[in-house]
Amino acid sequence: MSQSDRTPRVRLVDVARAAGVSKTTVSDALNGAGRLPAATREHVQKVARALGYRPNATARLLRAGHTRLLGLAAREYVETPWVYADLAYFSQIVTATTRAALAHGYGVVLLPTYGPDDCWLDIPLDGVFVIDPVEGDPMVRDFLAAGVPVVSDRRALAEVPGEARAAGGWVDFDxxxxxxxxxxxxxxxxxxxxxxxxxxxxxxxxxxxxxxxxxxxxxxxxxxxxxxxxxxxxxxxxxxxxxxxxxxxxxxxxxxxxxxxxxxxxxxxxxxxxxxxxxxxxxxxxxxxxxxxxxxxxSTLSFLPGETARAAVELLVDRLDGRGGDDGRLFSADFRIxxxxxxxxxxxxxxxxxxxxx
Amino acid sequence: MSQSDRTPRVRLVDVARAAGVSKTTVSDALNGAGRLPAATREHVQKVARALGYRPNATARLLRAGHTRLLGLAAREYVETPWVYADLAYFSQIVTATTRAALAHGYGVVLLPTYGPDDCWLDIPLDGVFVIDPVEGDPMVRDFLAAGVPVVSDRRALAEVPGEARAAGGWVDFDxxxxxxxxxxxxxxxxxxxxxxxxxxxxxxxxxxxxxxxxxxxxxxxxxxxxxxxxxxxxxxxxxxxxxxxxxxxxxxxxxxxxxxxxxxxxxxxxxxxxxxxxxxxxxxxxxxxxxxxxxxxxSTLSFLPGETARAAVELLVDRLDGRGGDDGRLFSADFRIxxxxxxxxxxxxxxxxxxxxx
DNA sequence: CCCTTGTGCAGGAACGTTCCTTCACGAATA
DNA sequence: TATTCGTGAAGGAACGTTCCTGCACAAGGG
Structure with missing residues (x-):
């Protein structure tokens, strides 16, 4: 019922049947993989287009083992999520996080900050950037326990005991x-x-x-x-x-x-x-x-939300790609007299x- | 390699084996389903907790058939995504969309606006809210073709010919x-x-x-x-x-x-x-x-980004839940003398x- | 003529869930 | 005693991909 139409979406097998080939051939033809002669490839592509086939994103992700999705959460005033996104600081954090993530091929999910139990774990994420975590933040704990790398903007809170520590990074200011x-x-x-x-x-x-x-x-x-x-x-x-x-x-x-x-x-x-x-x-x-x-x-004092966010995303992406870089980065605020x-x-x-x- | 640890995550079957029961029993015990005596349920829960089991979000989504994720895209100046999110209008759109979505149990994904081919289709979405779509917007076309409902903030562009129309909604201003x-x-x-x-x-x-x-x-x-x-x-x-x-x-x-x-x-x-x-x-x-x-x-003229976004999300959610409501909603700007x-x-x-x- | 090598494709096992179906077993009923 | 019934739990089929393995066939070399 969730899908608006009751036409049950055309799947890979449907294309295969229509084209008179196997699932493998269809998958290879559409993804440019395998060893297929140009004729077969084009034939399959034509059939797929004719049927209006679109691969199911969720199934691909399950197969791939990663989602290329990064979570973003602001933990200030948890009970009213994202109210402060109007403030220039948060707004720029959101913007910069998104842009940096997209540059690395990741999308950004704006996370709920409260809700039934650990509802945020229902969202398929590769990593999370948590802004202003509170002491012993349940969200941070949950994600680390679920094996999802977390970067926060408070180095003090990244110092969790034990092995989980390896998965947490930080960016912070003096x-x-x-x-x-x-x-x-x-x-x-x-x-x-x-x-x-x-x-x-x-x-x-x-x-x-x-x-x-x-x-x-x-x-x-x-x-x-x-x-x-x-x-x-x-x-x-x-x-x-x-x-x-x-x-x-x-x-x-x-x-x-x-x-x-x-x-x-x-x-x-x-x-x-x-x-x-x-x-x-x-x-x-x-x-x-x-x-x-x-x-x-x-005269202004800026905490460089853009640079902070960029650094956080870099940290996260490095970690996800197995490049275990620094634990974190310390910034200096920008004071302009x-x-x-x-x-x-x-x-x-x-x-x-x-x-x-x- | 994507997962930071090389410990291959504990799965449902692992819990089942450890608890000496079947997958079904574990699933039922953890989700509060099935007919299980309290003893079994608690035993399974204890084992699961001991092993640090966390269900895989992607697998659940594949099974569920929906993702509870809504996409948000701003199509102005497509080549530099989200630069304008600093502007109060966009910022408030983002905030309000997110809050409304969360209120209905949906998360929000900030979408890329350009990229290789139809890369946005790789993100598992239930629906999309497109701000300022251009004429014949490829993103809108792609999503509609993929069966993903789209709501845009321009009623003129929602009038696409044929059956796809049923999946597009709009909110707009006079x-x-x-x-x-x-x-x-x-x-x-x-x-x-x-x-x-x-x-x-x-x-x-x-x-x-x-x-x-x-x-x-x-x-x-x-x-x-x-x-x-x-x-x-x-x-x-x-x-x-x-x-x-x-x-x-x-x-x-x-x-x-x-x-x-x-x-x-x-x-x-x-x-x-x-x-x-x-x-x-x-x-x-x-x-x-x-x-x-x-x-x-x-004196100010406001286009009520908050209300617009809320309406767009309502429209989307109604459509996703099978409640086919209006095609759209026309707002009046708020002029304060x-x-x-x-x-x-x-x-x-x-x-x-x-x-x-x- | 047999053995290699390469090409073109099919089969099927994953990925990790949920949930439908079935089955065994003990108690209650006819 | 033979039939229902309800309870507790297992088995396995989905969900829709990707990709590993392997088969058939043809061409080439000894």
Whole structure:
């Protein structure tokens, strides 16, 4: 009943019967294999075309032993899958994963993140890329147990005990270094009261970043000024910024970790009567290219979703093809200093240059 | 070699042998089928768990006759697949398709859009959602020929001759009506020289919209002012806007059809010395929620990618489950009038109200 | 004339499931 | 005692491919 028509699809044997040859001959003729004279080959092809024969993909896969399908799952807010794919970071991850996979002859399946038991195992996959896995992630566990190689974007979680480890790879960022780099830069530019806007999610990124910020503040004896958003959204984010800036002694620098329309943020800050970078230095974590076209251009921190995804797919494909390469790859975030965080004295900034750690 | 380990995976028969029962018993015990006493069932389950047995997904699918996998393909700029998934429209289509599919127990495969011959047929799919198919699209043809139901977002292309038609569905917009609605609104608000920014792509949306604009202008004896972008990108778009506004007799209204950061556009217009809506009325085609938070809020035209995708999936799923419902669904775009296109006299606008045609 | 070598194809075993059919056996009924 | 009946489980045929093996026949060499 699943097939819309009740005509039961023409199979290989049907072609064979119609052409008066065996299954083998048909298969060989259509796949360009075996030793067949051109005449036979063409005859079979003609018959197959006449009958409208199309090979059954599932049967081929069963025979082949692999599916050329890679799974992609985002494990943040598991109960509402793919809601955050609207964010530029996820969107670019999806795009880049797909493009890289296709370049290697693989398709990409967007996976369910919750559901009855281990329902994801019903999908025939050769490998999986898991974004933001949680501690002891059941999905990761299931796939590894099923012998499906997993690459995640958190190296900490790839360190599972025992033999399963051999099948897990990772790509990751030096998150601490990135956050510190931004904070150091702001301090150097004269900032004394740096405020941070983060998200209260299960994503390692936010948790790690917030911790790094607290550590950095503690080392300098500064009081952290932080707003943690329970959920993403334009309204909430702008609200948080407004509140931060309304403090009795307002911050002189703002570092956002949540994704947001940067031109809109700039505009909002202006409407609150503060100028960038005059009154407030600004650095945004974002993948939005619009950031470099604002006035002033905004300093950005990017976690290179495209490169991450590409690397993850390469890792996975290498592993699938038996080329056991590295266990993982560590990236550095891409910090681009622009006018929005230039020193008041004018000693820095104005340009559009990338800074890389150590 | 494809499987990373050379341990050849434990199969159903292996469990059967180890448990001292037959394949049937194992299958029934694990799937909760058949008539088995609890003791046997538990014994088999224990053995299976001990051996680390995981059923082979491909084999199940072959047996089941369906894959619970839906394909998603964007046919715009076929040679560079998924580059435009960064755009909010595509991104939301992908998100909504995936969520709707998962809700019905289907996974989503992001399809290749080019490649050797009909390579997409190697992927085991139950149905396909094709965005922006081109005329006589080979992908659509291939899938229909292979008996895989196709839903596209262009009703014009679903009208293929003959019996194949029964397998194609569509969701679409009344594009002309939407464009005219915006133009009429701008005219009513006092605009006399409406300029349009469109993209030069194969997407029906742009072509149809441009045609509608030309027709509308012709009916009124107005000269069309249009900028067609060869490629999307912040730089190009802002450049086009700058040029349009630099005309000797500049436009008094702007209607953008390409996706763009709306706060950035507003900012750019201001930097060119024009005020919105005072000097220039503004309506943007966008899916970006930031548009309602700018100052002034921007009037937007949305093609509801989320609802489109949901409808497409419903259509597909209905067809797959034998519930032959409609052939398609026609949507109306969502035009929201805000202050950016309010009449100079102040007669209109300021609010945030939706307008629907008809 | 027999043995090799090569060509053209057929048969059938995989791939790993599910599920339909059958069969044995003990208990209940006639 | 001979017939039903229900329970528990085995056997094997699908699902639709691919590909290994092997057979028949013809041509060539000794």
């Amino acid at each position: 998150n601490d270094a990135a956050v510190r780099q931004v904070l150091d830069h702001l301090e150097e530019a004269g900032a004394e009261r740096i405020a941070v806007v983060a998200g209260a999610t299960t994503a390692c990124f936010h948790q790690q970043s917030v911790r790094a910020y607290h550590d950095w503040c503690a080392e300098r004896g500064r009081a952290p000024r932080i707003a943690c958003l329970p959920a993403p959204g334009v309204e909430q984010t702008l609200q948080a910024v407004t509140e931060l800036l309304a403090a009795p002694v307002p911050p002189d620098a703002l570092f956002t970790l949540v994704e947001l329309s940067t031109p809109l943020l700039l505009d909002t800050i202006r409407r609150l009567g503060r100028s960038v970078p005059g009154d407030l230095l600004l650095v945004c974590t974002t993948e939005d290219p619009a950031a470099s076209y604002t006035d002033p251009p905004i 622009r006018a929005s965080s230039a020193a008041p004295g004018g000693g820095r900034g104005g340009g559009d240059r990338a800074a890389r750690p150590g | 594009n002309d009506a939407a464009v005219r609605q915006v133009l009429d609104h701008l005219e009513e608000a006092g605009a006399e020289r409406i300029a349009v920014v469109a993209g030069a792509t194969t997407a029906c949306f742009h072509q149809q919209s441009v045609r509608a604009y030309h027709d509308w202008c012709a009916e009124r004896g107005r000269a069309p002012r249009i900028a067609c972008l060869p490629a999307p990108g912040v730089e190009q778009t802002l450049q086009a806007v700058t040029e349009l506004l630099a005309a000797p007799v500049p436009p008094d209204a702007l209607f953008t059809l390409v996706e763009l950061s709306t706060p950035l556009l507003l900012d750019t217009i201001r930097r060119l010395g024009r005020s919105v809506p005072g000097d220039l009325l503004l309506v943007c085609t966008t899916e970006d929620p930031a548009a309602s938070y700018t100052d002034p809020p921007i 805000r202050a950016s296109s309010a009449a100079p006299g102040g007669g209109r606008g300021g609010g945030d109200r939706a307008a629907r045609p008809g």
